[in-house]
Amino acid sequence: MNGITTALEFLPEILVLAGALLVLLLDVVGVRRLEAFGGVIVAAFGAALVAILADLSVAPFAGWSTLPAGSLDVGPVGGSLYAFTSFGLVFQGIFLSAALLVAVASLSRTSNEKGASVFYALLGIAALGMLLVAVSADLIFLLLSLEVTAISSYLLVGYTRRESRGLEAAMKFYIIGALSAALSFYGASLLYGAYGTTSLAVIGHSYPSGGLGPLAIVGYAFLFAGIGFEVTIVPFHAWAVDVYDGAPTDVSAFLAGGTKKVGLFAFFAVFLVPLLLIGGGAATASGSFRDSLQILIAVFAILTMTIGNVLALMQDNMKRMLAYSSISQAGYMLLGVAVATSAALTGATLQIFAHVLLKGGAFLVVAAAAGLGVGPMIADWKGFGHRRPVLGASFALMLLGLAGIPLTIGFVSKFILFAATVQAEGLFLWLAIAGLLNSALSVFYYARVLRTMYAESPEGALTPTEEVRGLAFDGLGLGRAVAIGAAVVAIVGFGVDPQPLVQVMQAAVQHFVTLGI
Amino acid sequence: MTLDPFTTAGLVGLSGALLGIGLFGIVTRRNFILLLVAIEIAINAAVLNFVYFAAFASNPSSGLNGQSAAIVVIGLAATEIAVGLAIVLALNRIRGSINVTEATALKL
Numbered sequence: 001m002n003g004i005t006t007a008l009e010f011l012p013e014i015l016v017l018a019g020a021l022l023v024l025l026l027d028v029v030g031v032r033r034l035e036a037f038g039g040v041i042v043a044a045f046g047a048a049l050v051a052i053l054a055d056l057s058v059a060p061f062a063g064w065s066t067l068p069a070g071s072l073d074v075g076p077v078g079g080s081l082y083a084f085t086s087f088g089l090v091f092q093g094i095f096l097s098a099a100l101l102v103a104v105a106s107l108s109r110t111s112n113e114k115g116a117s118v119f120y121a122l123l124g125i126a127a128l129g130m131l132l133v134a135v136s137a138d139l140i141f142l143l144l145s146l147e148v149t150a151i152s153s154y155l156l157v158g159y160t161r162r163e164s165r166g167l168e169a170a171m172k173f174y175i176i177g178a179l180s181a182a183l184s185f186y187g188a189s190l191l192y193g194a195y196g197t198t199s200l201a202v203i204g205h206s207y208p209s210g211g212l213g214p215l216a217i218v219g220y221a222f223l224f225a226g227i228g229f230e231v232t233i234v235p236f237h238a239w240a241v242d243v244y245d246g247a248p249t250d251v252s253a254f255l256a257g258g259t260k261k262v263g264l265f266a267f268f269a270v271f272l273v274p275l276l277l278i279g280g281g282a283a284t285a286s287g288s289f290r291d292s293l294q295i296l297i298a299v300f301a302i303l304t305m306t307i308g309n310v311l312a313l314m315q316d317n318m319k320r321m322l323a324y325s326s327i328s329q330a331g332y333m334l335l336g337v338a339v340a341t342s343a344a345l346t347g348a349t350l351q352i353f354a355h356v357l358l359k360g361g362a363f364l365v366v367a368a369a370a371g372l373g374v375g376p377m378i379a380d381w382k383g384f385g386h387r388r389p390v391l392g393a394s395f396a397l398m399l400l401g402l403a404g405i406p407l408t409i410g411f412v413s414k415f416i417l418f419a420a421t422v423q424a425e426g427l428f429l430w431l432a433i434a435g436l437l438n439s440a441l442s443v444f445y446y447a448r449v450l451r452t453m454y455a456e457s458p459e460g461a462l463t464p465t466e467e468v469r470g471l472a473f474d475g476l477g478l479g480r481a482v483a484i485g486a487a488v489v490a491i492v493g494f495g496v497d498p499q500p501l502v503q504v505m506q507a508a509v510q511h512f513v514t515l516g517i
Numbered sequence: 518m519t520l521d522p523f524t525t526a527g528l529v530g531l532s533g534a535l536l537g538i539g540l541f542g543i544v545t546r547r548n549f550i551l552l553l554v555a556i557e558i559a560i561n562a563a564v565l566n567f568v569y570f571a572a573f574a575s576n577p578s579s580g581l582n583g584q585s586a587a588i589v590v591i592g593l594a595a596t597e598i599a600v601g602l603a604i605v606l607a608l609n610r611i612r613g614s615i616n617v618t619e620a621t622a623l624k625l
Contacts, residue, residue, distance in 0.1 A: 140586045151600050182559035189566030196579040
């Protein structure tokens, strides 16, 4: 394989990196226009997304793929650090849609503060780390890519520098992130000690013969804690609320929609593949181990969704409510890992994509509302639905989608996920019931926001001019309007006709399950 | 040279102690700079593991895998600390203090 074909394999990653470097370069040569920085990053993300869709042979872009023929879904060759799988590519697409949504929305930032180029460059580098996580086939490569994303997101949270809350959130995020990195790398070093390699595929395939020794079990426990912090699994969740609350709201959208999903993919790659798909499936001796691991993950899933939901019920602050609901959504995604059938994994993948659109979109609406003078508390949203009909309806749609109301993508994903859980039978029936009860519980806090927005009239009567202005995305900025509009179109579009999306994801998951990475 | 269980237990015990010291520091230190030192210690526990498992590796390519991992993690630790120092500087500029417990603008 010569250099150019190798480079072409990494076309999406190269495009994103080039965008980030170009932004820094433009800043150095004296360009001071924010739109230029934002435009470069949006173009880079867009081009990379097209390249990924082409690799997946999605309708309009099929045939443009830059991957060498036959290199997709064959698994890592030899000791290769990376492998291109359609499952990884689907996740790359999900990550990039989150990054693109945030990049487009931040085009409407008008303040010309110093270091604005840094914001876009960091967004690009974080996206690069996310893309690399999805192609990694080696534990160290995976954790390193995860750190590329994490380190740039600490800086994104605190980039305003003069704002005390943002910096404090950055500090907390940094401490937790460093702790999680230390735990994950320690776990990886123990796995290396147990198996003499850091290749995920080799580690996975050595269970049927070698089984799990004490070193490997302790190593996996450390990895679970380290990655658990990233995914906000329940005993490791407390930081997320402070960070989402204190970060600039555009960045919160990126954290909830993007970086957390990267942690989930790492969770899939580290636990699902070796423990459930290869080890459990091949050897009957390790069957009981597989069962107990599934039950363990199921317990964490139920804990995560229940505690997230209960705490979300008690919040009066809009961003903190969304943050807790984000924690509970991570529980639903873990459900797919616990069940570990291809149908459940398809559901989990869909749920992850739905969450990018719904929660990312919701945070963007909160950012837009803050720009229009709406305060941080839920009570401040009183009458928002009357004052801003279009924006209010978009927000209502996103909350309903998070609750899982039909005709939104949130319903499709939850339906497939719970149906697969019920099909798995046995103990998983209880898991499905716990999930459904939690879904019902979550309706309460979403409904509370809707009631505040619509049932309660705004203070002071609306003047007609205000009413007319409220119909347009006026005062919102073009970027935010486009991003929120795109999220709404995707939520309803995939909610009404999920078939194309489900087909792509099903095929990818099928490859993933049969191949075992 | 191969690893017998007792040597392994001793080696992992040593790196585990290092990790424990680091984690203890992360939890108890109030000064952000000392907290960075604790983070460095915790990450170096993993480096130590990689180095000695590589030294006892059964074949050369496996040994190289561990050695390169050790170098990569050392690089990562340096990056992590550099970003931490940037956050300390910015915090100190607006608050005049690098005490972690004074960060109370966000309730936990």
